[in-house]
Amino acid sequence: MQFGRGGKPSAGAFFDSDFATIDTFLAQAVLHGLQGKNDCRVAIVTMTRPNLPVAGFVDAVERYYRGPAGNFAQVPPVGVRTEGAAGETPAGVTAPFEKKGPDGKPLHENKVRTVIDTGDPNTLFRNYLEAQNDQNAFFVLAGPATNLAAALQFRGMKELIAAKIRFLVMAGGAFEANAGPETHFKADVAAAKRVLAEWPTPVILAGAEIGAAFPFPGASIAKEFAANSPEHPVAELYREWKTAGYNAPSDALAAALYAARPKETYFKVSEAGTVTVHDDGRTSFVAAAGGKHQHLIVDASQRDKVVQAYVDLASAKPVLPQRFRPPVADKPADPLLNKPVKQPE
Amino acid sequence: MMTRKALPRRTFLRGMGSAAIALPFLDAMSPAFAATTKPPVRMAFFYVPNGMIMDSWNPSYEGKLGELPRTLKALEPYKEDILQLGNLTHNTGRALLDGAGDHGRCSGSYLTGIQVKKSLIDIKNGISFDQIVANEIGKQTRFPSLELGMEDARQAGDCDSGYACAYTNNLAWRSETQPLPPILDPRALFERMFGKGLPMTPEERLRQSKYRRSILDFVTEDTHKLEATLGPTDKRKLDEYLSSIREVERQIDRAEKDNSQIDPHMDKPYGIPADFAEHFRMMSNMMAIAFQADQTRIITFLMTREGSSRPYRELGIPDGHHPLTHHRNQEDLIEKVRQINAYHVQQFASFVEKMKSTKEADGSTLLDNCMLVYGAGLSDPNAHLHEDLPTIVVGKGGNYFKTGRRMIVRRETPMCNLFLTMMDRMGVPVEHFGDSTGKLEGLNLG
Secondary structure (H helix, E strand, C coil): CCCCCCCCCCEEEEEEECCCHHHHHHHHHHHHHHHCCCCCEEEEEECCCCCCCHHHHHHHHHHHCCCCCEEEEECCCCECCCCCCCCCCCCCCCHHCCCCCCCCCCCCCCCCCCCCHHCCCHHHHHHHHHCCCCEEEEEEEEECCHHHHHHCCCCCCHHHHHHHHEEEEEECCCCCCCCCCCHHHCCCCCHHHHHHHHHCCCCCCECCHHHHHHHHHHHHHHHHHHHHHHHHHHHHHHHHHCEEEEEEECCHHHHHHHCCCCCCCCCCECCEEEEEECCCEEEHHHHECCCCCCEEEHHHHHHHHHHHHHHHHHHHHCCCCCCCCHHHHHCEEEEECEEEECCCC | CCCCCCCCCEEECCCCCEEEEECCCCCCCCCCCCCCCCCEEEEEEEEECCCCHHHHCCCCCEEECCCCCCCHHHHHHHHHHHEEEEEEEEECCCCCCCCCCCCHHHHHHCCCCCCCCCCCCCCCCCCCHHHHHHHHHHHHHCCCEEEEECCCCCCCCCECEEEEEHHCCCCCCCCCCCCCCCEECCHHHHHHHHCCCCCCCCHHHHEEEHHCCCCHHCCCHHHHHHHCCCCCHHHHHHHHHHHHHHHHHHHHHHHHHHHHHCCCCCCCCCCCCHHHHHHHHHHHHHHHHHHHCCCEEEEEEECCCCCCCCCEECCCEEEHHHHHHHHCCCCHHHHHHHHHHHHHHHHHHHHHHHHCCCEEECCCCCCHHEEEEEEHHHHHCCCCCCCCCCEEEEEECCCCECEEEEEEEEEEHHHHHHHHHHHHHHHCCCCCCCCCCCCCCEEEEE
């Protein structure tokens, strides 16, 4: 996406996840909600496991927010890792495709039939990072660090990340005393270790305790989603996933929210230090000046504000991406046509 | 036992003045091994501008090619030799923070895989992959590579939103700053191929035209000497080959005569035919000869330049090509672009036919040993898209490509991955080129 005037656009968001828990799908919606408020632009969404039905759902969410492909922009493919286990397919990922509108046509279309309908995560990272202004993008990771660890070994990627990315926010780790192994770290300990050691920007972690403290209210599916985005595919998924009223842990949501609005007071942030991932997936943190890791800390006084933000942003009505071309009065002549291009009415 | 000394592969028929005609492969060049000598692999690129109407280019299926879509219809007789690729992408053609100028970028980066510098004066690109190959194997042929085209080779000026014309008017780049301008004039190409390797001086040209003599007349003595040493098969081959050169020469003479009748103010240098199909036929006939005689193994051909506003009056289309492609989904305009797309393919098909009907020393066809890439740097021209670029590879690249099918790769797969594979086939393996992420898998027969 290009902007004809007004300097830098809002920060580009790169979202990588295993899409194995409901909060990861909600986080994708929250990032698009933040885009609607001009707090970020969702550049690309990637998956750490080769599960095509889930990729089809994630792709449908992208299309729900981005609208039909138009001039100078396509809906980018979902990046899908082709190695490893496909894992579980959550009940409900096909539910939105069965829903029809008043005209009898499906409200959502599954455009991921085979792996060719997806992209290679590294290629997508590279291609979409190159389109960002320097220090004007962030990564959100809500799953095993597999894709990001692989990216660090991809030709030229570390330098590109250092140039373009401000920080990485990981939904990972567990920072309470005596916390056990954390799911995302445990799923790929080697990858988590590599990313924490080699990622060339600051890394902020949203631990399991953040997700547990401010759960996402399941009641919002029947209330806010029904009112604001009745056709939202994630609402369909949520209904099928758990019984009504289920409140979901929200560490992925916290990571997305903090990444796009780091100056807000939703959470406290630890001092700088070093996070260590142990072989069994447990986490430890040691404060140290100059350390490049920090982790979010629950601020109980912000509970309502945080939960309200989750609900409002995830259920917000889609705001279609703005056209990059300036209004017709500002449009320079196209030298090839030798006359101004008129914008459609 | 009688032994005969083999004729060297690089034998020329030479004559008075600057004439020097390279020969096709003859049995006499390797009598004992003629049947087993493996012909070299050649590659050529045919670039068409302003994207493609994709619904008439892409079949709706993957796998074995059935009835070809409308734009490719002229290639129907050769579909068993076609590999149609889907989803190849040139990310370096995209804006990537450089704003407008998709035409300048997409052609500039087409063979380099490098994001070109947006400038009118301080041009900067990368070395194109054909030239990397030419640098490695070019010494084996008379010309390391040939750069040809049909429209507008000017290098200076703004050809697209701040991109220098050097980016839209050249495909091959010898270095970051040195494009290789295409030869547009059939006469100039003829003189380069059958002369000293350079266009004739005005004096030489005058002398030759004064006597209306064929280039073959200058090498008569050498031809007779050679014929005396050849067997009947080689004699026939030589005769066919020299006849094809004579035919090209006649075409050029005819075009020059015709051009003298038309408006002298027309924007065409002397010798370039006004008729598009005629121009293409001459250039492509010489391309076939160049490959047949192993004068070069690498050709880049710019059918017309990116952003071209050439009208196609021969099709009853007086509108410029580029403005038409911004059709705003108006069906009447789309239809005209479809006709132009199909017309270009029709010309290309005549070249494919020639390549398929020309036999190599081992009984294979010239086409079997070629990789002819036909494609564009944009897909949907109205939207200026750089993904799913229209791309076909025609020919088996020396019994390598599994043709007769449509193969779709993952979305966003770099076009440079195809180039990496082609470099391998040309005997110049490299690990990385442009924005490649690895070789394109699944192309081969294995």
